[in-house]
Amino acid sequence: MKDEQLLRYSRQIMLPELDVAGQQALLDATVMIMGLGGLGSPASMYLAAAGVGHLVLVDFDTVELSNLQRQIVHVTADTGRPKVESARDHLHALNPDCEITLINKLLVEKELREEIEKVDVVVDGSDNFQTRFLVNKACVKTQKPLVSGAAIRFEGQISTFDQREMESPCYQCLYNDETAINETCSETGVIAPLLGIIGSLQALETIKLITETGNPLIGRLLLFDAMRSEFQVMRFRKDPACPVCGKHQL
Numbered sequence: 001m002k003d004e005q006l007l008r009y010s011r012q013i014m015l016p017e018l019d020v021a022g023q024q025a026l027l028d029a030t031v032m033i034m035g036l037g038g039l040g041s042p043a044s045m046y047l048a049a050a051g052v053g054h055l056v057l058v059d060f061d062t063v064e065l066s067n068l069q070r071q072i073v074h075v076t077a078d079t080g081r082p083k084v085e086s087a088r089d090h091l092h093a094l095n096p097d098c099e100i101t102l103i104n105k106l107l108v109e110k111e112l113r114e115e116i117e118k119v120d121v122v123v124d125g126s127d128n129f130q131t132r133f134l135v136n137k138a139c140v141k142t143q144k145p146l147v148s149g150a151a152i153r154f155e156g157q158i159s160t161f162d163q164r165e166m167e168s169p170c171y172q173c174l175y176n177d178e179t180a181i182n183e184t185c186s187e188t189g190v191i192a193p194l195l196g197i198i199g200s201l202q203a204l205e206t207i208k209l210i211t212e213t214g215n216p217l218i219g220r221l222l223l224f225d226a227m228r229s230e231f232q233v234m235r236f237r238k239d240p241a242c243p244v245c246g247k248h249q250l
Contacts, residue, residue, distance in 0.1 A: 001027070005097070009051050022211035023051060029210045030054040032119040034135055036083040037061075038190065039125030039149050041073035042199030043206070047123075048091040050207055054099040055091065056119055059083040060106045070192040113138040121206050124148045125199065129177065136161065136171035140245050145216075146171065147205045149198045152190050154226040156198040160205050160216040163245065168218050173239040173246075194226050 001024060006013065009023050031052050033040045036059040044055060063071075063078045063086050071083075078086035084102040091098060107115060116122055116138045124135050124146060132148060139146040145162040148171055162168045201222070208214045221234040240246050 005051070008095075012050065017213045018211055022213065025211050026051045026207065027053040029121070030056065030119045031206055031210075032056040032058060032116060032122045033125060034058050034122065034131065035125035035127065036071070036073060036087045037067065037125060037127060038070040038192075038195030039151065039199040039202060040123070041071045041087070042196045043123050043125060043149075043202045044087060044091055045073055045094060046200055046203035047206060048095045048098045050203070051095070052098065052206075052210070054101070056101045056103065056115065057084045057087055058103040058107065058115075059087075060104055070190065070195045072196070109134060109138070113141055116144050117142045119144065121209050122146045123202050123206055125202070129175065132171060132175075133177050137244050139163070140170050145209050147202045147209070149202045151194045151198045153188055154191055154194060156194050156224040156226065157221055158198055158201050158205065158217060159221045160209070160218050162209070162216065162218055165218055167238055169236060169238040170242060170245040172244045173242045174221065174236055191226055194224070197224060197226075 012018050013020055013023050029052050031047055033044050033055060036044065036057055048055060061083050063074045063081050063083055065079055068074060068076060073087045073090050074083065082104050084104045088100045088102060091100060103115065112134060122135060122139055122144055124132055126132055136146060140163050143163050145160065147160050149158040161170050205216055208216050219235060219237065221236060223232045223234060
């Protein structure tokens, strides 16, 4: 580790739970971020700032004026630009040592699995169940940990799924693809700081996974009610009948 890196990350290295070994693990890690919107923005910024060595940014959308209320990795001048390019520029300004790979297209199932095989952790900040189910399935097949978050109106949630742990459920143990109902921020609205809270928690969970520190939210769904400023934890188990990770998975 260079002297400049020791200084940049000194406040993390001071933590006995991380120390130099934990920081080196972050520098050696590759993290995929699915979606550079309200959740992917703060998650990517904190992961870059914390010293994750390689970020893979996946998004096929462009920056719109209505995004800027909550998607803080983009600025007004980025309107009309691909989100992955806008995010790359601002993340490099934050930490020029962070290697960034851009995937500016919709990944189909095979391509998605191939790209996920190359990374250490996947952070899902997508805004629809179809993408979340595809990402979950690819993570189960490749045995890659998944940190999934969602936020709408004044309500947010986050959980971590890691098939390297025998008892870990997957995302589809929690949500059924036949009954899940999509709600989007454009239809129902969302309060801006809520995305920062959940996205920051996703970054924290990712750092814990990489550095093998603390207890990730495996088998636990953390719920946040912004109106009441209350957190709740719901425990759930692996579903033996899950079509993705159960005994008779696809």
